[in-house]
Amino acid sequence: MNRMNRIIDGVKYFLILMVLGLFLFPVYWIFRLSLAPQSLVYDPSIFFFIPTLKYYKEILFSRTFIFSMNYIHYFLNSLIVSTLSTVMALIIGALAAYAFARFKFKGSRNLEFYILSALFAPPAAFIVPIFLLLRTFGILDSHFGLALVYLIFNIPFTTWMLKSIFREIPVEIEEAAMIDGCSTLQVLTKVTLPLAKTGIGAAAIFNFILSWNEYTFASVLTATRATTLPVTLGTFVSSGVKPIYWGYAATSTVLVMLPMIILAFIIQKHLVRGLTLGAIKG
Amino acid sequence: MAQRLTPYFFILPAVFVIFIVTIYPMLFSLYLSFTNYNPNIGVNEFVGFENYLRIVADPEFFNAACFTAFFTSVGVTIEFLLGFGIALLLNSNLRAASIFRLLILIPLMVSEIVTGVIFMLMYQPGMGIIDYLLSSIGFKNILWLSDPNLARWAVVIADIWNWTPFMTLVLLAGLQSLPTEPFEAALIDGASKLRTFIHITLPLMRNVILVALLMRLIFSLKTFGLIMGLTAGGPGVATRNLSLVIYLQAIRFGNMGYASALSWIFIIIVMILGTLLVRVLTRMGEST
Numbered sequence: 001m002n003r004m005n006r007i008i009d010g011v012k013y014f015l016i017l018m019v020l021g022l023f024l025f026p027v028y029w030i031f032r033l034s035l036a037p038q039s040l041v042y043d044p045s046i047f048f049f050i051p052t053l054k055y056y057k058e059i060l061f062s063r064t065f066i067f068s069m070n071y072i073h074y075f076l077n078s079l080i081v082s083t084l085s086t087v088m089a090l091i092i093g094a095l096a097a098y099a100f101a102r103f104k105f106k107g108s109r110n111l112e113f114y115i116l117s118a119l120f121a122p123p124a125a126f127i128v129p130i131f132l133l134l135r136t137f138g139i140l141d142s143h144f145g146l147a148l149v150y151l152i153f154n155i156p157f158t159t160w161m162l163k164s165i166f167r168e169i170p171v172e173i174e175e176a177a178m179i180d181g182c183s184t185l186q187v188l189t190k191v192t193l194p195l196a197k198t199g200i201g202a203a204a205i206f207n208f209i210l211s212w213n214e215y216t217f218a219s220v221l222t223a224t225r226a227t228t229l230p231v232t233l234g235t236f237v238s239s240g241v242k243p244i245y246w247g248y249a250a251t252s253t254v255l256v257m258l259p260m261i262i263l264a265f266i267i268q269k270h271l272v273r274g275l276t277l278g279a280i281k282g
Numbered sequence: 283m284a285q286r287l288t289p290y291f292f293i294l295p296a297v298f299v300i301f302i303v304t305i306y307p308m309l310f311s312l313y314l315s316f317t318n319y320n321p322n323i324g325v326n327e328f329v330g331f332e333n334y335l336r337i338v339a340d341p342e343f344f345n346a347a348c349f350t351a352f353f354t355s356v357g358v359t360i361e362f363l364l365g366f367g368i369a370l371l372l373n374s375n376l377r378a379a380s381i382f383r384l385l386i387l388i389p390l391m392v393s394e395i396v397t398g399v400i401f402m403l404m405y406q407p408g409m410g411i412i413d414y415l416l417s418s419i420g421f422k423n424i425l426w427l428s429d430p431n432l433a434r435w436a437v438v439i440a441d442i443w444n445w446t447p448f449m450t451l452v453l454l455a456g457l458q459s460l461p462t463e464p465f466e467a468a469l470i471d472g473a474s475k476l477r478t479f480i481h482i483t484l485p486l487m488r489n490v491i492l493v494a495l496l497m498r499l500i501f502s503l504k505t506f507g508l509i510m511g512l513t514a515g516g517p518g519v520a521t522r523n524l525s526l527v528i529y530l531q532a533i534r535f536g537n538m539g540y541a542s543a544l545s546w547i548f549i550i551i552v553m554i555l556g557t558l559l560v561r562v563l564t565r566m567g568e569s570t
Contacts, residue, residue: 099288
């Protein structure tokens with residue numbers, strides 16, 4: 001029996017390693033492309049080679065880089081837009097989440113779903129009216145404009161995620177603060193938020209990742225000033241990608257995805273809760 | 283009285299912002315869908331239901347609807363089956379399970395457009411890694427991105443890579459939150475593993491499965507960056523989905539009126555699925 005179990009475990013390990021191999025291969029390959037010298041780009045049988053940082057150097061520091069883009073400018077745009085949207089979503093979302101978690105009021109369920117429904121909005125179906133709307137207010141191609149649009153998905157995610165987090169905090173602690181004379185807003189800021197800080201941190205990182213990765217709106221609503229990193233990747237598609245550009249294309253994708261993979265590892269435990277709108281704890 | 287209004291003050295900012303960024307644009311788009319507004323050629327007249335009638339007869343819309351249906355149904359089905367399989371593997375008490383769980387989430391953090399570009403590089407004919415590996419085992423000259431049928435599968439495969447980890451993580455979390463008593467009872471009764479899975483695991487997982495499937499359906503319909511990065515809708519119109527058709531009509535041709543009518547058809551489809559998801563979420567909220 002013991003031997004049987006060991007065989008079953010062995011089969012399981014084998015299957016898992018195969019699955020992992022398949023799922024991690026594209027990421028490995030793109031790292032390899034970004035580090036391999038031009039002559040080794042096509043031959044996967046060579047595992048060990050002296051990596052070159054040529055592509056990283058050119059993309060990060062050279063303004064005469066092949067697609068003449070100023071990488072740091074786009075990187076800062078991504079950082080500003082994602083941070084701005086995250087902060088706005090946290091403030092607005094935390095207030096709403098607190099009301100849904102702690103109060104019974106008329107229409108609360110309908111309002112909850114009204115907020116949630118924004119998440120279903122297909123970006124492509126909104127590009128026309130939102131493009132015209134931002135143009136009217138003169139915030140087309142601006143950090144604020146894009147960050148505002150990202151609230152479409154950041155507010156619902158934050159509200160639902162924080163609602164489930166707030167509900168886990170024992171209500172007695174808040175009631176004690178109430179008796180001490182705190183107002184509802186004071187209870188939220190001085191008692192609830194500090195207690196929920198891990199969850200709020202996770203929600204913040206979650207929002208940041210969603211905003212950083214967004215492509216559809218960014219490609220339509222920005223031109224030069226507020227263009228974010230994912231939009232620059234479109235350049236490689238339209239350029240038809242000749243093999244001499246592969247190194248640059250690979251390096252650019254690594255630079256977009258690597259920070260997000262690191263952030264995801266940090267909030268690993270809260271990821272499922274975020275992805276399922278607080279419905280499954282993970 | 284003031285106490286009763288407190289929750290409304292708290293949700294007011296959220297309600298207001300959501301109105302500005304979704305409800306108002308939707309109403310605006312509804313209005314535009316009855317016009318022939320095109321800033322490129324400078325027309326803006328009321329045309330009634332003309333745009334909607336045009337959609338019915340538009341072969342490009344039909345093609346995009348078919349591809350969207352193919353992409354979503356095939357992709358989500360495979361992601362679900364594969365994701366569930368991996369979740370079951372990871373749910374056993376293997377020693378390294380937590381490391382595996384960490385590594386499997388990597389593709390999920392890779393954005394759509396990045397996934398598109400990664401696979402575009404891998405699918406390149408001749409020297410791309412996929413072609414290289416397939417030729418080495420005898421499958422030569424498979425033109426993933428220039429054969430329409432293969433291109434459709436190429437997009438689906440990239441999507442499966444990107445989103446299977448979502449299914450795995452959600453279903454695994456569901457599996458780990460199941461109560462242990464029914465399984466102990468089944469063990470005592472001597473039920474087989476397959477019977478236990480069908481009669482106990484699946485019914486207990488029903489809501490989790492529904493949430494996972496509905497969320498993926500909705501996100502799958504919204505797909506845009508993946509296709510832009512991988513095929514940009516090509517070859518020809520083979521991999522244009524509804525999102526791409528709207529984008530091209532609006533941004534490339536300036537047909538804002540027609541694109542708005544297409545948008546409304548799209549929004550209605552997604553809203554139906556969204557309503558279903560909401561029902562399941564409500565049920566889960568009540569049961570906890």
